[in-house]
Amino acid sequence: MLTRADNANIDIPALMADMGARAKAASAPLAFATPEQKNAALHAMADAIVASEDAILSANEIDMEAGRASGLAGAFLDRLQLDPDRVKAMADGIRAIAELDDPVGSIIAQWDRPSGLHIERVRTPLGVIGVIYESRPNVTADAGALCLKAGNAVILRGGSDSVNSSRAIHACLLDGLQAADLPADAIQLVPVTDRKAVGEMLKGLGGTVDVIVPRGGRSLVERVQTDARVPVFAHLEGLCHVYVDASADIHMACDLVVNSKMRRTGICGAAETLLVDRAAAPAMLTPILDALDAAGCSVRGDKDVVAAWPKATPATETDWTTEYLDTIISVALVDGVGGAIDHIGRYSSNHTEAIVAEDRAAVDRFMTEIDSAILLHNASTQFADGGEFGMGAEIGIATGKMHARGPVGVEQLTSFKYLVRGSGQIRP
Amino acid sequence: MLTRADNANIDIPALMADMGARAKAASAPLAFATPEQKNAALHAMADAIVASEDAILSANEIDMEAGRASGLAGAFLDRLQLDPDRVKAMADGIRAIAELDDPVGSIIAQWDRPSGLHIERVRTPLGVIGVIYESRPNVTADAGALCLKAGNAVILRGGSDSVNSSRAIHACLLDGLQAADLPADAIQLVPVTDRKAVGEMLKGLGGTVDVIVPRGGRSLVERVQTDARVPVFAHLEGLCHVYVDASADIHMACDLVVNSKMRRTGICGAAETLLVDRAAAPAMLTPILDALDAAGCSVRGDKDVVAAWPKATPATETDWTTEYLDTIISVALVDGVGGAIDHIGRYSSNHTEAIVAEDRAAVDRFMTEIDSAILLHNASTQFADGGEFGMGAEIGIATGKMHARGPVGVEQLTSFKYLVRGSGQIRP
Structure with missing residues (x-):
């Protein structure tokens, strides 16, 4: 068991610089490891996790006890907790990553030049990836496996509350690397809980870290985005909008709004704001809000919405910028697709937005003019997910x-x- | 004419923040400007440059006089100087950019999901690009046109020595934007020569700048890479290698080495180091070095090279890391393709490397194991250029x-x- 005292007298900058150098050194042979070799390592990792179920659960119990003793919240403890099903899911997740197409060496584009030269653009690994996460111990397995599949070395820095669980899982990943004769430094776990280690990672470990991926809540992502001196792949929040156009099918609109908001309220692809075309409001606003209400959702509306549907409470300006991650939705009337585009341009986090409409021109305008990562037409925002996109794990x-x-x-x-x-x- | 005194009493951070906000605002409509509208602007810019030849040359003469008076070096003055041919070349370059395929909205990939969803990945502009350059006034036209073609707003910061030339060219770009009814803030030129403006751009102008592109010498690129808080597209140097394998055709090897080094020595794709397979040295080293010598190139060799070809001067460790950009080449013997890969891994700037070989296994290993942006087989490193790749202007x-x-x-x-x-x- 790791305690805070273990961090005493450790030279964190030197330790982290050494991890960076090791990761960089490991990344060179990893870049041209064969697909078979990487997949053999992944399957061996999954086998080791299944075989080590008892050890992983014992380590997790130490973390859980410490968490209970320090009064961690129930939701936090739930994310931290492992059980036999969750251990099996980790192993299955790694095997699913092994089944993905190997991206390294694949030809993205190729063409011939008048000079007679043949040019290919081929995929290569990025190099070294730093992953900074919080309490979920399964991120150790997911992130380690995903980075390996793409031929990258990874430095994992898990939350201090899950350190024993992460170490037990990491030991299984090392078994898998060894079984396939890949360097142990391909997947390193930061061995100290001192937060200075995160600061060092954000500075890039002497130019060895190519990108940082934070996995966790808003405060973690915010710190990483503010302090990182290397590129970051992240979203701060998913302030997703659903716009219902006057041309929408009313039944489809009800289903999509309820699913976008309520299927799972805690994920980044959950809708937070509903925009209804003013021209559609007389016919559609009440049925949609009744459907949300029946599903257990509270409504905060602008003054027109409150006037039309009195169960709504008045929205304030902060509601338009709030990611509730809860059974609450803010609702505004807008002047057609142009009004929706304006509202989204002002308040969106550029994650995911959906339009419900049958009018082709309105759909084209929404898809063209809004600059968010994902735009959906007549589909739930909850599809904003790598698995649903067919990319496998994300x-x-x-x-x-x-x-x-x-x-x-x-x-x-x-x-x-x-x-x-x-x-x-x-x-x- | 702009003088240093013009910078007095200007609040540079406020000025630059305002430019960033204007660029951001302009980038929204630019993102969905039609190809026809952007091309109309580009052709109008080219027309304006042709029509303004006198004004551009007069402005350039002011810069040239100031440059001569302050004792600028001849090479610097040559880059600064415009003449009717160079003005015409600028206009032609803009017209060539207009002819390129419009990337915005093009579908990069598309696929169907079992859910019935159809997913497209389509190109969008990046947003706002900052370009920081030195004495060449033509960068004003090239960079402005290229950013517009991709639907981006751009903030141009040219060298203080070419400020009058850049202003005259920029006026033509504004004419083109106006003729096509595009926002003037799509292409802004920093109006002050104070270097604090560069510092503000590198900080990202309040999150409005998406990427910085430095165009200039090593010291500029180094400053930008060190200080930028936003992504940078750049190369610090092109320390390009040519490796001649024992399986190479000797005549091809001579031609490729001489062309890679000597066609133009001042460009980033020029070869700086020649690596010769130890097994090839008895037959090939002397003819290759004789060919370089005949072309006017000095040779700095490792001890084996000096022993075999006494006209070579001994290379020191710094020669392996020096981008000469001159008629000098460093030459080492290596143990086959593995030795070449090791040398390149240690010293390369990861720009461009070439292998001359007929042995397929050696070529595959070189192409697979080296992680540089461009790897060439049996072709000159001087092909490392967007135009030669068929990408149009770069x-x-x-x-x-x-x-x-x-x-x-x-x-x-x-x-x-x-x-x-x-x-x-x-x-x-």
């Missing part, structure tokens, strides 16, 4: 516009290089 | 692994978003 969803955007799966954890084949061409 | 070459790598053309100045089309799908 390490998160990015709302930045550089490199990765939307679900960050194995393909988004790669870069590319150009291979140019000639027959002696010199440039005139 | 804003530079990037050696980073995030987002853009290799030549940065109009396509690399875009991001993407996902458009998901359904028929009422809710997520179970």
Whole structure:
């Protein structure tokens, strides 16, 4: 068991710089490890997790006891807790990653030039990825496996509350690497809980870290985005909108709004604001809000909404910028698709927005003019997910516009290089 | 004419923040300007440049006089100087950019999901690009046009020595924007020469700048890479290698080495180091070095090279890390392709490397194991250029692994978003 005292007298900057150098060194051979070798490691990791169920659960119990003793909240303890089903799900998740197409070396584009040169753009790993996460111990397995599949070395920094669980899982990942003769430094777990280690990672460990992925709540992501001196794949929040156009099918609108908001309220793809076309309001507002109400959702409306549907409480300006992650929705009337675009442009976090409409021109305008990572037509915002997109596992969803955007799966954890084949061409 | 005194009493941070906000505001409508509208603006810009030749040359003469008076070096003055041919070349360059395919809205990938959802990944502009450059006034036209073609707003910050030339060219770009009814803030030129303006741009102007592109010498790029708090597309240097394998055709090897080094020595794709397979040395080293010598190139060799070809001077450790940009080459013998990979891994700037070989296994290993932006087989390193790749104009070459790598053309100045089309799908 790791205690705070273990951090005493450790030179954190030196320790972290060494981890960075090791990761960088491991990333070179990983970049051209064969798909078979990487998949053998992944399957061996899954086997080791299944075989180590008892050890993982015992380690987790130590974390749980410490968490209860320090008065952690119930939701936090639930994320921390492992059980045999969750251990099996981790192993299954790793096997699913093994089944994905190997992105490394795949040809993204190729063309011939008048000079006779043949040019290929092929995928390469990014290099070294730093993953900073909180209480969920399964991130250790997911992130480790996903980075390996894409040929990257990874430095994992889990929450201090799950440190024993993460260590037990990490030991299984190391077993898998060893079984496939891959370097142990391909997947490193920061061995100290001192938060200085995070600060070092955000500075890039002497240029060895290519990208940082934070997995956790708003305060973690905010700190990472503010302090990181290296690129970050993340979203701060998912302030997702559903716009119901006057041309919408009313039944579809009710179903999509309720599903977008209520299927799971705690995920980043959950809708937080409903925008209803003023022209649709007389016919559609009440049935949609009744459906939300019947599903257990509270409504905060602008003054027109409150006037039309008195159960709504008045929304304030902060409601338009609040990611509730709860059974609450803010609702405004807008002047057609142009009004929806304006509202979204002002308040959105550029994660995911949906339009419910049958009018092609309104749909085209919504899809063209809004610059969010994911735009949906006649589909629930809850589809904003790498698995639903067919990308397999995802390490998160990015709302930045550089490199990765939307679900960050194995393909988004790669870069590319150009291979140019000639027959002696010199440039005139 | 702008003088240093013009900078007095200007609140640079406020000025630059305002430019950032204007660029951001302009970027929204630019993102969905039609190809026809953008091309109309580009052709009108080219027309304005041709029509304003006298004004541009007069402004340039002011810069040239100031440059001569302050004792600027001849090479610097040559880059600064405009003449009727160079003015025409600027206009032609803009027209060539107009002819490129419009990247915005193009579908990068699309697929169907078992849920019935159809997913498209489509190109979008990046947003706001900051370009920081030195004495070449033509960058004003090239960079302004390229950013516009990709639907981005741009903030241009040219060198203080070319400020009058850049202003005259920028006026033509504004004419073009106005003729096509596009916002003037789409292409802004920083109006002050105070270097504090660069510092503000590197901080990102309050989150409005999405990427910075430095165009200039090593010290500029180094400052930008060190100080920028936003992503940068750049290469610090092009320390390009040519490796001649024992399986190479000797005549091809001579031609490719001489062309890679000597066609133009001052560009980033020029070869700086020649690596010769130890097994090839007895037959090939002397003819290759004789060919370089005949072309006017000095050779700095490791001890084996000096022993075999006494005209070579001994290379020191710093030669392996020096980008000469001159008629000098460093030469080492290596143990086959593995030795070449090791040398390149240690010393390369990850820009461009070439292998001359007929042995397929050696070529595959070189292409697979080296992680540089561009790898060439049996072709000159001088092909490392967006135009030669068929990308049209380029804003530079990037050696980073995030987002853009290799030549940065109009396509690399875009991001993407996902458009998901359904028929009422809710997520179970």
